[in-house]
Amino acid sequence: MPDSPRVPPGSGVDPVDSLVQHATDNQVRRITLNRPEALNAITPDQRERIIQLLAEASADPGVRAVVLTGTGRGFCSGADLRGTASGADRVPGDVARTIRLGAQRLIASVLDCEKPVIAAVNGTAAGLGAHLAFACDLVLAAESARFIEVFVRRGLVPDGGGAYLLPRLIGLQRTKELMFFGDALTASDAERMGLVNRVVPDGELDKTARAWAERLATGPTRALALTKQLVNASLDSDRTTAFAAEAAAQEINMTTQDAREGVTSFVERRSPEYRGR
Structure with a gap:
């Protein structure tokens, strides 16, 4: 590098x-x-x-x-x-x-x-x-x-x-x-x-x-970004706010290609190939 x-x-x-x-x-x-x-x-x-x-x-x-x-x-x-x-x-x-x-x-x-x-x-x-x-x-x-x-x-x-x-x-x-x-x-x-x-x-x-x-x-880039946001905000949030943010993050992430690839690869019993999108 x-x-x-x-x-x-x-x-x-x-x-x-x-x-x-x-x-x-x-x-x-x-x-x-x-x-x-x-x-x-x-x-x-x-x-x-x-x-x-x-x-x-x-x-x-x-x-x-x-x-x-x-x-x-x-x-x-x-x-x-x-x-x-x-x-x-x-x-x-x-x-x-x-x-x-x-x-x-x-x-x-x-x-x-x-x-x-x-x-x-x-x-x-x-x-x-x-x-x-x-x-x-x-x-x-x-x-x-x-x-x-x-x-x-x-x-x-x-x-x-x-x-x-x-x-x-x-x-x-x-x-x-x-x-x-x-x-x-x-x-x-x-x-x-x-x-x-x-x-x-x-x-x-x-x-x-x-x-x-x-x-x-090589991981699911958007899922990692959303995870980072959730964890960083967690100690400043009450349970209701944290749970709502988690649900919203999951909703957003399920629109990504990587989320679909993750589920598809699991069903097909193969390793996922994430593209960061």
Whole structure:
């Protein structure tokens, strides 16, 4: 699954493409953060490109799964805070607006992507970077990966949806422990707590992520999208609302070619061949 090469200045190609590499192969869109010297801290331009690429993946029938990963020792060390104003010139509302239009949009783009998104966490995932991983549908972590709720170390309140995501994944007390102390969490501890689906040796991360993504890419794409929507909304819904959404999703899905193929293949006692339509 080849990635976009680094683009020299003056080449006529948007240089952000060298910082957010992307390629599609076997119906899998691979998005790679490529600022290893900064542990893949995300700049505003990178953030906007990731949001764009995920939106394109949702709309493209040729993309049926997404892998999000990084290069070097970091998956993502959070938002790039260099150049952030000290606060002297801020107008009330500026910070909230920045978070709403920035970190929160990024996390929402993962949660709302209509294709399954796998995080292949190759190294440190801190702050917004940790939340970017936790927002993904499935999380694979290399043994060397670390997860850090780093905000308290900087005197900051968690953002990027952390206080929404983590209690739903691991409960209130565990979330408070991570956010109050800001200690690094090993990959194995993250797996034990339920933040990671599987930990693999560093050298097997890419292979495992590809295998999982390609398996998803051969599945019933619309059924997976509807399933993702149902599960993500479930903890914010009462039973009546959740049951109504489930029935509506089933109604919609039964109009797809893949649903018909699934039923037909069962009756005919053969393996289904899903087309993502």
